[in-house]
Amino acid sequence: MNLTLGIFIIILLITLAITYWAAKHTRTTADFYAADSQLTAAQNGFALAGDWCSAAAFLGFTGLTALYGMDGALYALGPLVAFCTVLFLIAEPMRNTGKYTLGDIIQSRMQTPTSLLATIAGTVVVNFAYLMPQMAGAGVLVRLLTGISYDWAVIFVGVSMIVYVAFGGMLATTWVQIVKAVLMLGAGASILVMILSTIHFNPLTLFADAEHKYTARYLLPGNYLKNPFDQISLGLGYTLGLAGLPHVMTRFYTVPDAKTARRSVVWVMFLAGSFFAGTTIFGLAAADLVGQDAVRAADKGGNLTLPLLAQYLGGGKGTLGGDFMLGFVAAVAVATILAVVSALTLSTSGAIAHDFYVNWVKRGQVDSRREVLLARLTAVVIGVLAIALGILAQGVNVAVLVILAICVAASANFPVLVLSLFWRRFNTGGVVGGMTVGLLSSVVLAMIGPATRGADALWPLVNPTIVSLPLGFLGAVLGTLIAGRDLKNEQRFDAFLLQVHTGIASK
């Protein structure tokens, strides 16, 4: 385990050096929130991959496939398909219309304080619902891997993330994500090569061995998600929820124009997509080579499958190669969490400092220098809050929060974003209606579902998106109709469309 710590300290030193460099280049608000929009498509593509692959993707997908077969593979596919929605509908309009946050887009469309406030609520709820399980996961993971206590592990991760974000802003966050993505893809590629050489470059062997060992049932769907509607709900949550996740979408502000935003999506689809496809092979290989019993013995949820597989491939327990591979994969897992929590902290600080304080409370009347200071302080406060929540979450089942984050993103943020970009009549009433109904239906259904109440569930689905998403759209449409026509807003829509599709602000 000391080897893990050693590798991790090296990664940490690299990221701190990056932060030191980034801090010197972070002066204005544009630097802090958007890395001055100077990234290339490849850089942003790697950073997106680092941003989007949480520990759930890095460790979870492999574990799910190892333990539940096809359901794990279906789980891993969704996050790639999700980028089709982003590429076709969201990435370029986002770059053309906003500045630093999701709130910017809604604000520039509606130009009402109320719609901005509703959007801030959506961002903050999604980000904290996402942040808390990441912190809890970090605590468990770092404790398992290094032996330090849960509380200290959470504090350690939280402090690192505060340092990255408060000092280095988006530039540091971006490079932490790039480093993490390169490490993750490097780990994935070496594991893949090792697996392929073990099975004589014939992937069919993996399936045959799995069937032989665990019967054909293992390769069928339904082993993890028993309710058929949960399969569809999960798929919908992914394909439409990603577009509503503020911490990923704000990455499109870091590139200079829509064309670069577009190309960066194609990059991430190949980078992250290859990794997701890889997890299916890793999972099957782990089931064959390590065995489900050993996987379960290490962690009931299968979250240590990938480190165990790496150890096996490196030569097994007690060998130098085995220990090195285990340490490497474990250290990358911690780096993965660091990259994701940093992005969440930065994006939340954008919603609080930029959207709420500067644009809502002060109506934009704050000078840039003060705004940067404010953004940094907000990041520190959010980081401290995240540490506290992470410590409180110990032993609590936080799985429901992960579902909630993606569900609220799909059911509240996504309808509001899409209708703002494409529907002339959409108005402030619609923004409030969509946010409220999407948020409430997601929270209520998740709380009375099996993820929180187990066998006492009042509602059968783990993931409520299949119901809450249509409800969110319904709320947005009804809110629009009830609020009546906002003719000024409708007249402005042509100018807004011009900006959405060409990037030219005509005011």
Added chain:
Amino acid sequence: MARNETDPEAVHASVRLLIAEKLRFLAPMTVIFMVGYIGLTALAGFARDLVGIKVVGSVNLGFVLIAFNYLLSWALAISYGRIAATRFDPLATKVITEISDQGHLR
């Protein structure tokens, strides 16, 4: 820049042309990936026997469809990049020149 002197109606008409062109391609492409992926999750939920049909060795139809969805997403991403560069970008550039031309004319 004499932005206010441009004829907004002509510009907006060009923007609408660009949006119509986008819809012409993006609507079917969106339908394709949604049907491909959500259809697969529906099959996995409701048609386990069908998904379990062996195709090659122990690999069943479900895994083949999963692999197909990966390839489909990547193919759509590349096609989108091409279509955007050859069809959408020229129309967007046209809108931008219209604005600057009119600005100079008046």
